[in-house]
Amino acid sequence: MAEKPKYVYFFGGGKAEGNGKMKDLLGGKGAGLAEMTSIGLPVPAGFTITTEVCELYYKNNKQYPEGLKEEVEEHLKRLENLVGKKLGDPEDPLLVSVRSGAPISMPGMMETILNLGLNDKSVEGLARKTGNRRFALDAYRRFIMMYGSIAMDVPREEFDKAFDHIKETMTRKRLNIPRGQKVQDTDVNEEELEALIKEFKEIYKHHVKKDFPQDPQEQLWGAIHAVFDSWMADKAVTYRKVEKITGIRGTAVNVVQMVFGNKGDTSGTGVCFTRDPSTGENTFYGDFLPNAQGEDVVAGIRTPLKLSEFERTNPTAYKQLVEVRKILETHYKDMQDLEFTVEEGKLYMLQCRSGKRTPIAAFKIAVDMVNEGLITKEEAILRIRPQDIEGLFYPIIDPSQKEELKKNFIVQGIDAVPGAATGRVVFTAKEAEEWAAKGEKVILVRHETSPEDVGGMHAAQGILTATGGKTSHAAVVARGWGKCCIVGCEQMTIDYNKEEFRVGDIVVKKGDEITLNGSTGEVFKGAMKLIKPTPPEQYYTLMKWCDEIRRLRVRTNADTPYDAQNALEMGAEGIGLCRTEHMFFDTEERRLAIQSMIVADTYEQRVKALEKLLPFQREDFIGIFKVMDGKPVTIRLIDPPLHEFVPHGWNGQEVLAQKLKIPVDKVRQRVAQLEEANPMLGHRGCRLAITYPEILDMQVRAIIEAACECTKQGIKVFPEIMVPLVMDKKEFEILEKRIREVADKILEENKMKIEYKVGTMIEVPRAALLADKIAEKAEFFSFGTNDLTQMTMGLSRDDAGRFLPDYIDEKKTGIFKADPFQSLDQEGVGLLVKWAIEKGRSTRPNLKIGICGEHGGDAASVKFCHKVGMDYVSCSPFRVPIARLAAAQATIEEKMGK
Known part of the structure; x- marks a missing residue:
């Protein structure tokens, strides 16, 4: 007989059924509450409904799994027995909060309902038991507003308007508060709260078409529904999309005994961080709001006090909080974000989670904690996110x-x-x-x-x-x-x-x-x-650790000496993609040279035009080789179709004709001849070199002559000549032979020996499938995953934006977890990459392999490149640090067995 599934986990009385490592099942909040309970911190008792229930809820058309209701009732009774109070009891009611809690922190994206269990009878019992009628009425008005707006979609602004009306027409007049001075929520008295509650109920009935529920069981399940429904609310879905949060089941629901920060001046609520989340400094940082509940701090209803003021007004509770800070940071070995409530001088912890921090703070905290002996260098590296690095430089x-x-x-x-x-x-x-x-x-x-x-x-x-x-x-x-x-x-x-x-x-x-x-x-x-943020010294320390740990090398995509220099400063170890066609646009003289070559009628005319481009290309390569002294430079031969280099408007064609001193009809005829129905699949890449080998000759001459010139100056050069868009062994063989003939002739004339490699981009699926044959001649492969993704998936990266969001949107389809042009499709395109590496190295075991598409700077894609055995990744200069970080993380995760 199959074991009955467990959907609810209890915590309270110093014991917990869950623990801090169960975030995937209990959510961050539930796992934190369980862990804090287990280590003896003052935590109100309660229970957590797991994220598995959320997953089943959506899979089963918003129906709960069998047995959940009975399990919740069982744990509610357990909670009632532990605290000696009953939900909805008219004499001494148990009140609970119902709060969301995803495995990954999503602050403010999902819902919370406080003071659940209050009704017209239990509010009087709470007033008698506490001897504080104003507090009881304040808790009831909060509950009606939260339940109405969150669980039943009553517009929140209607409640706010009614509250403002009471404050302006009754409270201001009673206290004679001058115009221009704000009436505080705490100024409202019992009589005014009673009038407000009555009005809140009328607002509720107007929108919901029935009275505010008095049955606490109805309230409880209404709140649980609201929390699970908030998982797919627009703001939560958008947040996950922006933060690239995928692969988690959903939110958990935490039902917790209420503790009250709104019982008067000896009570209050607060949020704090164990270190400064802006700077990373090891100082206690946070806010405290007296006579308030948690929502007041978040909503900014009143200006909170600094922790130093809290220490002055309530030194005993503050001392407890400082001790909790020390215990939790030592226990979790990370900066913690804490929520707490003080009820009549007694401290209760409501939440602990890894605190969100600025990029500068992320590096400082990680490195400081290594120096403090709290964590290892490897743990520090694993804590840094790609966006932390990006945030330092823009x-x-x-x-x-x-x-x-x-x-x-x-x-x-x-x-x-x-x-x-x-x-x-x-x-x-x-x-x-x-x-x-x-x-x-x-x-x-x-x-x-x-x-x-x-x-x-x-x-x-x-x-x-x-x-x-x-x-x-x-x-x-x-x-x-x-x-x-x-x-x-x-x-x-x-x-x-x-x-x-x-x-x-x-x-x-x-x-x-x-x-x-x-x-x-x-x-x-x-x-x-x-x-412009300045990277802290801890950034350089941590990146040095990354370089010591990683196996995968990191190069850059750079087309100019300026780009190459920037990349070096970012830690690049070579150039993995130098796009020669970008050099053609640098000046008008260069543009005219390539355009005159394109409109030429004969081989001789094309060669003459290319002779004008040769010195420009040679000087560019000299500049790049000088910057990259001793580091490899992979240079891609011309890739785009020729139509991209000529003007398509009539005015532009007339100007070009005048500059080249040829009839405008000739220019227009040539432009028309170059037009392609689908240029991505047309006459480009190595196909241009097959048709116009003179272009290849000029580019190879420029590369090797530049290499010779630099070598004479004592600069070490390691050129790698890359043929784009290859799809067949014979195609590559023809071009590889011509490259070597041109290169070797120049080296012979200069009486020099320079090591150079000839390889290809794998960006056509057929090339990946036939990689073993192509590797017979190619000395290296570089995966151009932009085009490989387009051709494998039949998607245009420029046009897919019209429908691709629907494929990524988890609310609509959730077909893809991420945009395949931003993060490599490991299941499909990745399979081709893996196949090509294995096949290529079966022919040439020492085949050098890298990647030079946009994916070379995406952390998840870099980790995939490590896993399949690539030698290096290449990416934009400003993404080089991200690749260095991801490569180190990949090595660490591999050692950990992840």
Whole structure:
């Protein structure tokens, strides 16, 4: 006979059925209450309904599992017996709180109902038993308001309006409080509370169409329903999406004996942190509100007191709290977020959890705790999150400008690259370059960007687009530069002719100043004040520990010496992707050279045009090799289709024809010839080198001649020439042979020996499937997982934004846990990657393998790369520290057997 499932866990009387390690089942709050009970801290008794029930509740169309009701009744009786009170008793009632508690902290996202068990009779019993009628009535009005708004969807503002009306018409008049001075909740007396309760009940009946429930069992199950329903509330779903919280069952429900902070001046409630969550300093940090319940602190109804004031007014309870602080931080070995209540001088602990902290505080606390002997270096590394690192490097809007931000808000889009930027609006890349050259800070506003815009994007402080998602061109390029970027502002209408954009009645013209908050996707009028956080010394200490521990190497995606230098400062150990086509856009002279090659009729004309590009490319490579002295540099040969390099508008074509001194019809004819129905699958990558080998010749010459020049200067160079978009062994073989012929001839002419490698990007599924054959000639593989994801899943990273959110939205479908363009699809695309590594190394055991798509800077994807045996990951310069952290975490987790 199968064992009966256990859905409810009890804690109280110094004993608990659960413990602090059971967060997945009991939620963070339930696990914390159980653990604090077990170690002897003053915790009110209660029980926890598990997260498994929440999961079953949604799986079974909001029906509870069989036996739950009986189990809850059994544990309620156990609670009543322990405290000697009965729920709803008209003489001496037990009151309980019903609170949510997910395995991962989601503060404020789900619901809590306090003072449950009060009704018209039990409120009188509570008044008699405590000798404090005002307290009893205050607790009842709170319960009606919370139950009505949370469990029954009565608009909260209706209760607030009624309370304000009582305070203004009765309390102010009775106490003769001057206009302009706020009437406090605690000023309201018994008579006024009675009138308020009566009005609250009428509001409830008007909306719910029945009287406020007097049966405590009905109240209890109504509250339990409300907590479970809040798991899928819009704000909770959005929070999990933003925080990338996936794979958890749901919320637990905690039913806990009420303790009262609203019994007068010797009572109160508070929230505190065992260390300063803003700075990480080892100081006790928090607020205390006398004569109040927990909701008052969170809601900001009254200004709370600092802990120092609490110490002065109630030294005994404060001393207890200090002792609890020490016990819990030592016990959990982490900074704790505590909720407590003082009832008539006695301290009760209501919650402990790992406290949320700023990025600066995260590093300081982690390193300090290692130095204090509380945790190991490995534990410290595991505590840092990727977003903690990101938060250290991006400029942010000075938060002191709350009113200005509210007044100047324009629109909200998708937060593609965090941080903030201010500047004058321009609508073309050319203007961005020109204005920036004059020392002007600009924001480039486009419908969407293309490779043609790269120069302007680099010159701009930030980028704002009307379309696209987090992996659109604008987002990918901006992320590489750590440049603030907001995409997908669909409410924004751009008029290039009028040089303006509109959002409703708001019009922003060229030259107007705006501010982007890339961390939230918000756009504001005017230039807001920005501040740039400075990484604390603990950041460098912890990253040094990461480098000592990790196996996986970390390179960067960089196309210029400037990018390469930035990446080195971030800890990069080489370049895993240098995109040569980006160099073509750097100046007008370069653009003209590539464009004249494209419109040329003959091989000779193309070679002549490429000869003009050769010195530019060579100088670029010299600059990069110098910065990366002694480190490997992987250079990808030209990848985009040629149509991306020519103007598509008639005006642009006329200008190009004039500059090249050729008929405009010839330019238009050539542009028309280059148009492709699906350029992603068209004439690009190695296919260009098969058709136009002269392009390959020029690029290989530039690479090897640069390597020779640097070697003569005593610089160590390790070039790796990468052929993109290969899908067949013979295709690669033809190009590999030509690369070596060109390279070896130059080395022979210079009488030099330079070690160089020739390899390929694995970004076509067929290449992954035939990896063993391709590895017969390729010396290295680099996975281009952007294209590999597109081709494997049949998704366009630029267009999928129209429907992909529905696939990720757990409320709609929950098909994907994350955007596959941001975090690698390990089940599908990852299977191809794993196959290609195994097949490739079956032919060439020492095959060097890395990844250079956007996934190289995503922590979960980096851990996958470690697991499947890659040698390195490559990512944008500003994501290098994230990859270093994730690589170290992967090594630690592997040793732990996770």
